[in-house]
Amino acid sequence: MMLSLKNLFRRNPALLTVYLLLFFFLVFSSLVSPQFRTSYNLFNLLRQAVAFGIVGIGQTIAILSGGIDLSVGSLISLSACLTSGIMIRHQNMVVPIVLLVLLLGVAVGFGNGFMVSSLRIPPFIATLAMSSILQGAVLLYTKKPVGGVTRGFMFFANGQLGPIPFAFIFWIALLLVFWIILRRSAFGIHVYAVGSNEEVARLSGINTSMVKVGVYVLCALMAALTGIFLASRLGIGDPLVGQGFELESITAVLLGGTSLAGGKGGLEGTIAGVLIIALINNILNLLNVSGFWQWLIKGVVVIVVVSMYKEKKRY
Template sequence: MLVSTNVLQRKPPGRKSPAATWLGENGALVALVVLAVALSLLSGDFLTVTNLLNVGVQAAVTAILAFGATFVIITGGIDLSVGSVAALSAIVLAWTATDAGLPWPLATVIALGVGLACGLVNAALIAYGKLPPFIATLAMLGVARGLALVISQGSPIAMPEAVSHLGDTIGDYLPVPVVVMLIMGLITAVILSRTYTGRAMYAIGGNEEAARLSGINVNRQKLITYALAGLFAAVAGIVLASRLASAQPQAAAGYELDAIAAVVIGGASLSGGKGRAFGTFVGALILAVLRNGLNLLSVSAFWQQVVIGVVIALAVLLDTLRRRGTN
């Protein structure tokens, strides 16, 4: 009788304590705090206002790209083209506003439309052409980068002065790229938590066939998902070009990997069905803080690549272990 009583008093298998649940959902935030504390102890320059603002500006472009990638990864897909699409969109804006002589507001709308169109092409290849997301977006990576080089003839194009103000600072302590990043993050959070499209993304990532049987138009939702990723990439490209005061055809090269890393570090699952805007934001901050801290500590740029690679590998490994633990 004593044995059976002990058995009845045990917690059901698989049930986690509230603290463990919170830690599992906010592990990236805890890691960011620990990293910030460690760097503040190692470098007296880390916690200065100027440096923290610099970290925010460095994180902005990656975070905006990552917000768009969050939509795709939640559905169980991948988008390798966002860096190239960002560069192409910025080149189109600069070229249409200078060489073509269009007003900068119209040029900006066209540039955003280019990003949207690239996302729609990706989605069409995936949803209707049945290409794997990796292949479809890898092809777009090459096409978008090539078009950026063709339009610019391989040379930077000056950005319109009005658009270049996106790289400025409001007052002394509020960089415009950080403002844009926060706005895009808020839009991402609203889409994921308050709209039918957001719920459909989670359903498709959780089980695409079940989502289809439940009445979700999977192909249409994929069109929306990849279109959003392309649109966010265009915004990121414009912000980056504004910081540089020129659109460069080779800009944002490799940023797609940082964007994916930020999403995964933020707690999203590469198998789909899981991810949050706040987690992605924290993941982008971790990458920016890590790079900034290594620079302050005078760590070689070569070793920085090694450290970033290890962090990404650990994040994916933790995601794999987490998924095994839930099965």
């Protein structure tokens, strides 16, 4: 196990850099706020990380393929509102409601994939347009927090297995499944191939259009699952709950060393990137930093850290 980790870091020095950054943020947070070290806050931090982490999995796959998905934030908001809005009226239909919202995610992902692969619309434009459509839909559905969820459903986000939050265990299991998909399946190999050079991948016999559709379906599915998770955590659906998730999920993926050009990186780095973003959010809240200053500080931190990381990677 230790040998495989050493080989992983040796092949990808940038991965070691991002984990050292994670360690630095952990030490810094522990020093500036004693409250950070409490078990309550650490478990809360893990739950915060899960929300970014689930959508981060999908965003990693999209960026590895050479694309990007800017619609995840709006889809998260719509999924959270639909989950809680329907569940408050049909409390005995939790599983069908969850499946329905996940199916919505699949449909949105198929729409994104179709625009990118068949209509040849650049991913940035296609997913930005989809984001606008979804945000309009959620605001037509409700302009204020809506609905409620069952007590049992709240276990998904707030329950514990022993001392460990169930949500964190779920995220780790999800990471393992998608790591296997990316590293051990033909689909994963094709994602890396398309991201590295789409034309070469096409000439090699890879159905690049199907790969792109699959990528965006998985990304949207993870966004819908994030919305379901947030409905479980908050106990209600907020039409703006997904705001900022597109930027922070992309930032976490890039911090983790996945190239925006595609074809290089993976979930190993995204884990650290997600935890860094969650740490920054957590410590700023503990220090009672104004929300306006939080946006400014996080923007500066992201620019500095990513630029330093990119500079180091160049050598």
